[in-house]
Amino acid sequence: MRDGLQAYCRECAARYHQARQLARGKNVRPRVGAPEGHKYCRTCGEIKPHDEWPRNSSASDGLGTLCKACKAVKGRQHHLKRSYGLTEAERDAMIGSQRGLCVICLKAPAAHVDHCHKTGKVRGVLCFNCNSAIGKLGDDPDAVRRAAAYLEGNSWKPILVAPGVYQLPS
Incomplete structure (x- = not known):
């Protein structure tokens, strides 16, 4: 809009977007509520404090998509495959x-x-x-x-x- 604001609040816009994605037959991940200062890791399924997440300046919350533990496991797997084909x-x-x-x-x-x-x-x-x-x-x-x-x-x-x-x- 001209005033820089959207017509709907974030929650309503998110609900509308999820409903549209479901109507198109797309897979919609359920939202997982996390307390303040914590984030949900979709890989390990745990809610962890922000200090257990790597920094990502381009993300909206400033944190990575994988927790540090899951990122380390994935990095080891990638290194073995890339370097040795194992x-x-x-x-x-x-x-x-x-x-x-x-x-x-x-x-x-x-x-x-x-x-x-x-x-x-x-x-x-x-x-x-x-x-x-x-x-x-x-x-x-x-x-x-x-x-x-x-x-x-x-x-x-x-x-x-x-x-x-x-x-x-x-």
């Missing part, structure tokens, strides 16, 4: 086949998906330390063998053959 069930099956342990150290629980950086193929699920160690060694089997030999006490120092020319022991 679902959580497939990852859990891999962990179960390893009896829940890292296949390298056999001590820590397996929690991190290990994959080849060249091909993208998933190799297994390792603990954080073993996964990062393989990554720091550049996914190079020869570097891993040299590291194992070093730990066993074998010297892998390069041998000077000529000035500026070194040979690694075989």
Whole structure:
């Protein structure tokens, strides 16, 4: 209208809109009343205080559409699918086949998906330390063998053959 106001109040306009959507055969979600300072999460079905919601400046209430807990779960699922092509069930099956342990150290629980950086193929699920160690060694089997030999006490120092020319022991 010219004065900047609508002809109907918010509640009446919302009821009218819902009735029109139902008449068109559209799915209308029922409104869930939440106390002041709280919001209803449609994913987990709980009413949570505003401090358990991420900020979203473009939303009318300034809060996200998913609570922080649901957003974290969805983010983990999306990361597994996007990065490794796995679902959580497939990852859990891999962990179960390893009896829940890292296949390298056999001590820590397996929690991190290990994959080849060249091909993208998933190799297994390792603990954080073993996964990062393989990554720091550049996914190079020869570097891993040299590291194992070093730990066993074998010297892998390069041998000077000529000035500026070194040979690694075989």
